Amino acid sequence: MTRDHDIERVLNQWFAESPTQMPGRFLDDTLDRIDRAPQRRLAGLRPRLLAMNTNQRFAAAAAVVLLIAGVGFAVVSRTPAVGVNPSPTPTAVPSASPRAIVDPALLRSKWTSVGVRMDPIFLNPHQIDFVIDSTTLSIDQFKGPVDSTWSLAEPYSLLSLRMRSTQTSLTSGHWDCQPDQDGSYIVGLSSDGRTLTLTPVTDACRSRATILAGDWTRWPCPNPLSTCQTELSPGRHVSSFMNMDPNVPATSSTFLTGYSYSVPVGWSQLESQNALGRPNDPGTMAVTLTLDVAPHSQAPDCPDAKEPGVPTTVAAMAQWLTRVPGLVATTPTPINIGGYDGLMLDVSVAPTWRLTCQFTSGAERIVFTFTDRVPVADSPFVRDTLLGDAHSRYILLDLGGGHNLLIEVGAPDKASWEDLVQAAMPIVNSFQFTR
């Protein structure tokens, strides 16, 4: 190779030579990961919307408490769909070392399939999760959860299920099942409680039985919706700012490049985010850091724009927040974090506030707070919002040179936020920054 080569022609050919098709399994693996990905809080609008949807889902689940005390196992009117003995009196527990009687409380968890299960939607096997709460066994599916109410019969540890999902959702998800269809399974739980084994006795819903039969591993974090990131060891840690956002000139000398902090047990660094999470907290709402924010437009048509006339100084933005329609804000108070002066205030959405935007999935109690300081014409996201009952503590630090840092301690409701603030502020106060 010499300088005389036409480098452009060389590169054109060289780049054309590599494979251009993704492996056959890749799409399935990705969809499976999406299925298993918890709906965590990231930054800004979308996590709060996700959190709301999750809350709604569980509120709906709680609202339909259908105890099935009298669910019979003999389903003589139904054809056994899984090809197993329909006898209601199992004679063996399937797990290698199961308990003879399973404490129902021990079943309440998220469970991940050991190996793969046949997916009725895609008709191919991949890893599947389900969650058992107090009333519902919810199989995480690509089109949304497929729910069954459950009860556990003593003394045989026989799990009874009744399909609770609507026919609409079952049809759209290609499940060959009907609402109210019953199934029963022998339950085995390993002595350490980590492995659940389900053996179908009978189930009119073939897809459900196909998925549930076999071994399941307990989700390692108590909160099934958490990111379940690897916990940080207690002590001091160093992180780099994820400055992949092209809006943020990462190479600028005026910008921070990293931060360090001290955490007690139970905290985690969220993957690819400038955020810390507590795995056991609902929604993993915790501490996020955002470089260079600006006041978001309050125009009623929800434009992707900065609020005109408001400087991006810390003082101006903090005062502006106290005047934002629909936002309840405390008086800004001075604070110094890691040697940088700033202002701190607590914010929430006024109970009577109503604002609906086309892209907020029907959410009404929403307030846009921050967007990017550096204007980018096609920036697709707002940087931060408050939604519904969410509460946040905003700490705006002046980095000098016209730059700022937003530290947010946020949670989906006031009670969990108050707990979080108590736990998070020592961490926030331990932040040190590097340029």
Added chain:
Amino acid sequence: MDRDLVEAARNRDRGAYADLIRIRGDRLYALAQRIVRDVDRAEDALQEALVTAWRDLPGLRDPDRFDAWLHRLVVRACLVEAKRERRRISNVHVLPIDVVAPVDDFLSVADRDQLERGFRRLPPEQRALLVLHHFEGRDLAEIAEILGIPGGTVRSRLHHAHRAMRAALDADSRVIAIGGPA
């Protein structure tokens, strides 16, 4: 139709999202592979971007911006992955050349080896820029949009990347010339 899919996916219809990424999968996979130059890590980067896109879709204001936005996510994920390469001992899998060589194949095995080594020495941002320009055939304005940098910056960086690639290849040529068989 694509806009409908994007809007449906934005409203958490995962089936619609599956359709969206199924349509774009090969193209994005090829892009990722060429930037990170490693099969496994290209898959990691692309999957990371696709999962991130699914999580962030509800905040996407304009469905017509979906492709540009997704492209940007993939490039960013590749940049992160490529930067990780420098911080860890990597079990490098050189891309298999499993396609039929073009008719006007003027690259020797040695050329390809030099290209591979030279390309791996480039900063990840310059790798991405070269791939977007030479593989995807994007003009400077499109690259500027994807990378989020001004058009003038794209032009100067592309020039620098070409020069760096030439220099890397020439350096390899000198090494081969000096260390090669007498």
